[in-house]
Amino acid sequence: MNSGIGLIVWIIAYPFVSFFLGVLLGGYGRKLTARVQRRVGPTWIQPLFDVIKLMTKQTNISHGYMHDVAMMMLVGGTLMTMYFVPVPGFHYFSQFGDYIVVMYLLLVPPLGMALGVGQTANPNGSIGISRALQMLAGYEITLVMTFIGFAMKHGTTSMYELMKLQQAGGPATWGIFAEPLLGIAALFALQGMLNEKPFEVIIAPHEIATGPMTEMGGKYLGMMFIQHLIALPMELTIFMNLFLGGAQSWVEYVVKLFVLFTLVLVVNAVYGRFKTDGALRFFWKLPLPLAALGVVMIMANGM
Amino acid sequence: MYTQALLLLPLVGFGVAFLLQGTVKRSPAIVKTWAMLGFAAIAAVAALAGAEIGTLYEGPTVFGSVLTYGLTDLSWWFVLLIAGITALTTVFTLGSLRYADDYPMYYAWLFAKVFGMIGLVMSRDLLSFFIMWEIMSWATYLVMQQGRDESRKAAQGYLVYAISAGMILLGGVVFLRTASGSFEFAVITKFVAGADLGVIITAIVLVLVPFLIEAAVYPTHGWLPSAYASSETTMTAYLSSISTRMGLFGLILFVFNVFGLDVIDRIGISAHLNLRTLLLVLAALTAVLPTYTALFQHDAKRLLTWHSIGQGGYMLLGLATASTLGTAGGLMHIFNYMTYVALIIFSIAAVEYRTGTTNLNKLGGLITRQPVAFLGMLFGIIGLAGIPPMNGFVSKWFIYRSLILGGYPFVALAAFIATVGTIMSVYKLIHNTFLGQLPERYNEVREVGWVMQLPIWVLMAVVFATGVFPGTILQWIARIQVELGIAPIAYTLGGVAQEAGDLNMMVITLVFTLTFIVGAVIFFMGGKRRIVSQYDNYAAGHFLNKDVPYNFNYNFYSAFDHIFEKLYHAAPVQSTERNLGRLVATVGEYIRRFFTGQINTYAAYYVAAVIIALAFLKEVL
Numbered sequence: 026m027n028s029g030i031g032l033i034v035w036i037i038a039y040p041f042v043s044f045f046l047g048v049l050l051g052g053y054g055r056k057l058t059a060r061v062q063r064r065v066g067p068t069w070i071q072p073l074f075d076v077i078k079l080m081t082k083q084t085n086i087s088h089g090y091m092h093d094v095a096m097m098m099l100v101g102g103t104l105m106t107m108y109f110v111p112v113p114g115f116h117y118f119s120q121f122g123d124y125i126v127v128m129y130l131l132l133v134p135p136l137g138m139a140l141g142v143g144q145t146a147n148p149n150g151s152i153g154i155s156r157a158l159q160m161l162a163g164y165e166i167t168l169v170m171t172f173i174g175f176a177m178k179h180g181t182t183s184m185y186e187l188m189k190l191q192q193a194g195g196p197a198t199w200g201i202f203a204e205p206l207l208g209i210a211a212l213f214a215l216q217g218m219l220n221e222k223p224f225e226v227i228i229a230p231h232e233i234a235t236g237p238m239t240e241m242g243g244k245y246l247g248m249m250f251i252q253h254l255i256a257l258p259m260e261l262t263i264f265m266n267l268f269l270g271g272a273q274s275w276v277e278y279v280v281k282l283f284v285l286f287t288l289v290l291v292v293n294a295v296y297g298r299f300k301t302d303g304a305l306r307f308f309w310k311l312p313l314p315l316a317a318l319g320v321v322m323i324m325a326n327g328m
Numbered sequence: 329m330y331t332q333a334l335l336l337l338p339l340v341g342f343g344v345a346f347l348l349q350g351t352v353k354r355s356p357a358i359v360k361t362w363a364m365l366g367f368a369a370i371a372a373v374a375a376l377a378g379a380e381i382g383t384l385y386e387g388p389t390v391f392g393s394v395l396t397y398g399l400t401d402l403s404w405w406f407v408l409l410i411a412g413i414t415a416l417t418t419v420f421t422l423g424s425l426r427y428a429d430d431y432p433m434y435y436a437w438l439f440a441k442v443f444g445m446i447g448l449v450m451s452r453d454l455l456s457f458f459i460m461w462e463i464m465s466w467a468t469y470l471v472m473q474q475g476r477d478e479s480r481k482a483a484q485g486y487l488v489y490a491i492s493a494g495m496i497l498l499g500g501v502v503f504l505r506t507a508s509g510s511f512e513f514a515v516i517t518k519f520v521a522g523a524d525l526g527v528i529i530t531a532i533v534l535v536l537v538p539f540l541i542e543a544a545v546y547p548t549h550g551w552l553p554s555a556y557a558s559s560e561t562t563m564t565a566y567l568s569s570i571s572t573r574m575g576l577f578g579l580i581l582f583v584f585n586v587f588g589l590d591v592i593d594r595i596g597i598s599a600h601l602n603l604r605t606l607l608l609v610l611a612a613l614t615a616v617l618p619t620y621t622a623l624f625q626h627d628a629k630r631l632l633t634w635h636s637i638g639q640g641g642y643m644l645l646g647l648a649t650a651s652t653l654g655t656a657g658g659l660m661h662i663f664n665y666m667t668y669v670a671l672i673i674f675s676i677a678a679v680e681y682r683t684g685t686t687n688l689n690k691l692g693g694l695i696t697r698q699p700v701a702f703l704g705m706l707f708g709i710i711g712l713a714g715i716p717p718m719n720g721f722v723s724k725w726f727i728y729r730s731l732i733l734g735g736y737p738f739v740a741l742a743a744f745i746a747t748v749g750t751i752m753s754v755y756k757l758i759h760n761t762f763l764g765q766l767p768e769r770y771n772e773v774r775e776v777g778w779v780m781q782l783p784i785w786v787l788m789a790v791v792f793a794t795g796v797f798p799g800t801i802l803q804w805i806a807r808i809q810v811e812l813g814i815a816p817i818a819y820t821l822g823g824v825a826q827e828a829g830d831l832n833m834m835v836i837t838l839v840f841t842l843t844f845i846v847g848a849v850i851f852f853m854g855g856k857r858r859i860v861s862q863y864d865n866y867a868a869g870h871f872l873n874k875d876v877p878y879n880f881n882y883n884f885y886s887a888f889d890h891i892f893e894k895l896y897h898a899a900p901v902q903s904t905e906r907n908l909g910r911l912v913a914t915v916g917e918y919i920r921r922f923f924t925g926q927i928n929t930y931a932a933y934y935v936a937a938v939i940i941a942l943a944f945l946k947e948v949l
Binding site for chain 2: 040080081082083084085086087088089091093096097098099100101102104105108109118119120121122123125126129130132133136139140143144145146147148149151152154155156158159161162165166169170173174176177180182183234239240243244247248251300301302305306317320323324327
């Protein structure tokens with residue numbers, strides 16, 4: 026399915042598939058959190074209703090052209106990154122960009138958002154961005170350390186190759202079992218990457234009036250929702266490809282997505298939130314040293 | 329013929345610009361026109377000189393040895409970079425150098441500096457290398473100290489370092505001449521290959537340390553921020569983009585060509601613990617520490633000068649791996665950094681031209697007033713942060729890949745930590761300058777004229793085009809690699825060939841363009857939008873007008889400040905710092921008696937040192 030008509034169908038259909046998965050995951054997330062907190066919760070496709078409502082609003086307030094372009098960069102950048110993350114049956118673009126590329130592409134949407142939020146000239150927004158960028162030094166560095174170790178072990182930086190190697194070796198060679206220290210560290214990083222509690226101070230409504238979203242309304246907020254829904258399965262897939270052996274069929278893929286997301290959600294449902302400096306200290310005290318230890322062990326085994 | 333012209337033109341340029349200094353007050357246009365013509369001619373000759381690669385030319389005879397010069401692939405590449413960026417800078421100064429009468433010798437010293445740099449990269453023996461090195465250092469000093477008192481003071485800081493570097497290099501030159509019996513590179517290469525370890529170590533320390541100082545590698549980077557940031561802003565761009573890289577040129581030339589990698593690798597305990605490991609560690613420190621210092625700067629120029637140090641660390645990281653991927657990344661990063669740092673500082677200069685300040689706490693919201701400068705800075709910071717599709721990403725990709733696959737995981741991590749710091753500080757830069765609230769006093773600010781816009785547009789095109797088509801640059805890099813004895817990189821127009829890894833910038837850019845269009849379609853599918861004033865904003869129910877301060881830019885990364893403030897005041901750090909401070913004060917007291925701050929004194933020392941060295945040489949000859 027990586028050539029000819031099949032490829033074209035994939036390229037066109039993939040954003041829709043991804044959005045659909047995002048809606049299901051998002052809805053599941055709200056439902057599950059509600060049940061953990063003994064509420065009923067909204068319907069499973071509530072995120073879709075939210076998006077439709079926001080995109081059809083009549084009042085759309087903009088603060089200038091950068092604010093508009095930022096929204097295109099936000100959604101466009103996320104869609105672009107999505108193509109470079111292999112999923113079962115579709116890895117055509119992996120040959121044009123390895124994980125180092127994905128690592129940097131992941132920075133395009135936040136950069137777009139940061140520029141747009143900057144133009145809204147609202148200090149709450151700027152504070153949100155400042156916090157988001159500082160958080161990068163926590164979770165992103167941890168995630169990269171785990172990737173470096175894993176890539177060094179297998180001698181490749183290609184996400185597709187890493188996934189294939191794990192599939193060929195069976196579950197025992199899955200990153201999370203073969204290198205548990207790296208896997209655990211990456212799980213913490215995933216929590217931060219998804220902005221779920223306890224690493225949620227960036228968008229916390231009670232602290233900084235939702236931060237980056239302060240001046241976003243109507244279709245602007247709608248596009249941020251769309252971006253969030255596409256990014257959700259993508260970010261989970263990155264973790265899955267690196268540490269859970271990816272997936273060979275769509276059934277396996279969806280099951281793994283939901284299991285992984287459940288793990289993130291139950292932590293999110295019961296924890297409070299760290300302050301920015303607290304979150305950074307946490308990442309530097311626990312997950313990052315864990316990952317570093319894992320890398321040292323890989324080096325020791327290799328020598 | 330072109331090779332000689334490359335040395336002759338800057339000399340003529342210097343002479344005429346020197347004579348024209350009296351006219352600067354009445355009609356600055358004359359000297360500007362002369363400089364523009366001169367640097368355009370140098371750029372044209374540089375482009376043509378490629379035909380003469382490999383030919384050796386003989387210059388005057390000094391102390392019985394003939395000074396030789398000529399082009400190699402490596403030196404032609406550097407000549408092109410120097411000539412290109414000088415020409416662009418000159419175009420920019422045509423508009424930006426308003427107070428030309430403050431800088432009567434601006435162009436004259438610039439010609440002298442170009443002469444020194446081109447001469448340095450073209451010199452083919454140790455003696456001409458040293459002579460050109462000194463000319464370059466002095467010209468750099470003279471370029472820096474133009475203008476305000478503050479620049480003069482900061483330039484003296486540079487001079488102390490430059491003279492130390494020059495002295496050490498002189499020691500190296502004398503040592504190698506004495507030991508090998510010749511100034512010729514070929515003879516030295518042969519001599520070093522058969523020499524004892526002790527001799528090699530002495531030679532390497534004496535020759536490489538000056539380059540590390542000039543390249544502002546940690547811990548000898550202290551001179552750079554003040555010296556560069558207090559120069560005239562266009563000159564800051566020029567110095568940041570090319571000047572520091574001369575140290576790196578020396579390093580490349582001597583490590584790969586004159587000494588040879590085999591000799592360098594003989595110093596060490598094992599394959600993973602040798603001189604190159606030390607260089608990697610220094611490079612990693614150079615990349616990380618200055619980048620995080622940049623975070624806390626309040627001046628746009630000063631912030632970027634710290635990056636000049638940090639990004640130099642990346643270049644050294646790539647080069648020190650000595651692998652195909654790493655050296656390709658390091659060499660390419662020299663070009664990439666040159667383009668986007670010049671672009672960013674030109675944008676800052678455009679802002680300074682209209683607002684009169686580069687203080688990040690006073691600017692803001694200028695995006696609607698100076699959109700071209702904003703775009704320039706945006707392209708530049710995307711390059712500097714290394715985000716696709718700009719050229720900075722490609723070189724960083726090479727460096728990461730070489731570090732990960734070369735088995736240096738923690739050095740690779742350090743490189744990424746530096747990248748996070750870079751992203752943070754460049755966002756602060758663009759946010760505090762162009763985004764956020766527009767202060768009322770800047771309501772009337774306009775875009776700069778087309779003369780100043782031109783270099784910004786050109787550099788934007790270069791930063792983007794070489795990012796999408798890195799093959800255009802990699803073809804040069806591959807030739808240089810062959811010359812340095814490294815397996816050349818297998819490149820394609822859009823990235824690297826399959827055996828070297830997965831990277832195709834053309835596809836990445838195409839996908840980005842298409843998905844961006846999808847984003848735009850979704851955006852326009854929504855309802856019509858209305859642009860509102862910056863005072864029509866959420867403020868928890870409070871009204872907003874020009875009298876309500878409502879902006880976030882001071883102390884932008886407070887959590888980092890909060891964390892590291894405590895670290896700095898932890899007892900062991902503090903006492904070490906205090907003791908170090910005492911040591912520096914004591915040593916400084918003695919040094920002060922020598923370095924009086926008077927140029928004449930320095931010149932006298934310098935002449936004395938050269939006389940002593942020559943007397944020593946005379947014995948040998």
